[in-house]
Amino acid sequence: MTGSQLRQTWLIFSQATTVALAGVFVVASLKPEWLHQGPSVLATLPTAVGAPPRAAVQFSYAAAAQAASPAVVAVLANKPALTQREIDADPWLRFHFGRRIPQRQQTGLGSGVIVSPEGYVLTNNHVVSGATEIRVQLPDGREAAARLVGTDPETDLAVLRIELAAPLPVIHPGRAEDLQVGDVVLAIGNPFNVGQTVTSGIVSALGRSQLGLSTFENFIQTDAAINPGNSGGALVDAQGRLVGINTAIYSRTGGGSLGIGFAIPVDSAYQVLEALIKDGKVSRGWIGVITGEVNPEVVEMMKLSIQQGVLVKEVFKASPAAKAGVEAGDVVTEVNGHAVRSPRELINVVAALKPESQVQVQVQRGKQSLSLQLQVGLRKPLTDEGTPEE
Incomplete structure (x- = not known):
């Protein structure tokens, strides 16, 4: 050659x-x-020209769906007939009924997740709120009356209990803190009462808040299709582990999915679950302040030496904050070692504290940094209508 x-x-x-x-x-x-x-x-690829191809590459989430689906149930809640005021206030109801007031008792449709062999079911508060009778249907055809264990309107969660012959399918919890934007997730529920449905997508965002959906917001955002009836269903990872409770969708019409859905992280849901099973209610911390954002204008006006924190606008008399020495004009920077950068973060951090516990609060007062000892108070819960019980 x-x-x-x-x-x-x-x-x-x-x-x-x-x-x-x-x-x-x-x-x-x-x-x-x-x-x-x-x-x-x-x-x-074909082995030779004209030969049939070998088995095509396949990648499926069937195993994840099969692992989680048996524990995802349909929830049917009988409620009193709607008033015209309730229809006018809800775009989804307005779309269906318009000016026609349904005279008969309505049946709310939603989903739930069996989370323990004892028959405890996690769902959304808005699915069962005001219900006179609740029934749960399992994918295997079994059906049972459900007892309402407790509700938490501030996170829009509720716990039911059903009694059926063992064994009950139970979902395995995942870790919401391990989720990353771009991870594959599946939404499982009973949309439009067509039967159990699985949709897939990815985690679009984490820590979504200020949506006006509930008091405590830390939502997982996903583009997996979530529709009316999916509320209370499961958001699972690619291994079929529960990472969230599907709660809401963004829709211009109040109807179907537009690829923006929200789920409550599983760790938050299980904290509420344990509290409702143990005490029938959720006890949260409270310090007694009205707050605002710290922005460049506030920094300049108050001549602050810091750029982040939460401005204290007002301190309630005889509140834990007042007793600890917090004053209007202070900027809270840390609570018990947790940095806070917005009023929403402060609410969430304080709410997670145990009432009557002692915590350290770091505040900036002008150019002076102070560490104050504070005894956490008990936050008064909201009613189902969302009004404080003062």
């Missing part, structure tokens, strides 16, 4: 290798599961 032929052969080999490596890189970037799941990508 001449030198020219060797060079030509080497050139062809190097080009083919470059193309092959480029192909592997593209597959690794866009479809990494192809390199780890199922048959080789090369196995999808």
Whole structure:
């Protein structure tokens, strides 16, 4: 073989290798599961011209759906007939009924998740609020009356209990703190009462708040289709573990999904679950302040030496904050070692504190940094209508 032929052969080999490596890189970037799941990508190519292809590469979330679905139930709640005022205030009801007031008792439709062998079911408060009778239907066809264990309107969660012959399917909890934007999730529930349905998507965002859906908001946002009837159902990860309770959708019409759904993280849901089972209510901390944002204008006006924190606008008389020495104009920067950067963060951090516990509160007063000892008070709960019980 001449030198020219060797060079030509080497050139062809190097080009083919470059193309092959480029192909592997593209597959690794866009479809990494192809390199780890199922048959080789090369196995999808024909063995010869005109020969039928080998088994195509398949990647499925069937195992995750099969693991979680048996524990996701339909919740039917009989409620008194709607008033026209209730219909006018709710876009979804307005879409269905318009000016026609239904005279008969209505049946609310939602979903729930069996979370323990004892028959405890997590669902949304708005699914069962005001119900005179609640029934739960399992995917295997079994049905049972449900007892309302307790509700927590401030997180829009409720706990039911059913009594059926063992064994009951129970979902396995995941870890919401391990979720990352881009992770695959499945939404499982009973949308529009068509029967159990599984939809897939990704985690679109974490820690969503200030949506006006509940008092304590720390939602997982997902583009997995969530529709009316999905409320109270399961948001699960790619292994079928519960990571959230589906709660709400964003819709311009109050109807179907637009690819923006919200779920309560599983760790928050289980905290409420344990409190309702143990005490029948959720006890939260309270310090007694009215707060505002710290922005550049506030920093300049008050000549602060910090850029982040929560401005104290007012301190209630005889409140825990007043007794600890907190004053209007102070900027709260930390509570018990947790940095706070917004009023919403402060509410969530304080609410998680145990009433009557002692905590350290760091405040900035002008150029002076202070550490104050504070005994946490008991936050008065909201009613189902969302009004404080003062």
